[in-house]
Amino acid sequence: MHSLLRAALRAPPSPSDKAGTFYMYEIRPRQPNQPVRRAQAKLGRAKDPLKRKVQWFRKCRGQRQRWWCYWRVPFAAKFERLIHLHFKLRGAWLGRQPCDFCPTKHQEKYDLEACGGRAGVRAAVELYLGLLRWRILRVDM
Numbered sequence: 001m002h003s004l005l006r007a008a009l010r011a012p013p014s015p016s017d018k019a020g021t022f023y024m025y026e027i028r029p030r031q032p033n034q035p036v037r038r039a040q041a042k043l044g045r046a047k048d049p050l051k052r053k054v055q056w057f058r059k060c061r062g063q064r065q066r067w068w069c070y071w072r073v074p075f076a077a078k079f080e081r082l083i084h085l086h087f088k089l090r091g092a093w094l095g096r097q098p099c100d101f102c103p104t105k106h107q108e109k110y111d112l113e114a115c116g117g118r119a120g121v122r123a124a125v126e127l128y129l130g131l132l133r134w135r136i137l138r139v140d141m
């Protein structure tokens, strides 16, 4: 395991870190001439993932979003940092790019294929939950 990941695993959660959820959804290409050509994974945290889902649908109109699931975690910021680091080290991060559908510069988009697909994301999330000895509380959406 990469030393940065080991350090992130061991790091104590910040005092402001709270219980929440870690969610994932897929942004799918529409047609060959559309801006999104390859499937992307959006990985993030939210206190209320159902509210977040509605927010993103409204904000990023025109995207084809397919929400998969979320996990309940005791420290959402720590967990998000860890998973983002994992996929950045794998070269899956798409960077801070302007969105084709809204004014936001999203920072949490990953190339789905480079993540190992949906199964790859799920395996990584549940591996780290296990390493942290946190219960796997997954809710499919």
Ligand SMILES: [Zn+2]
Binding pocket: 059, 060, 099, 100, 101, 102, 103, 104, 106
């Ligand atoms: Zn957007």
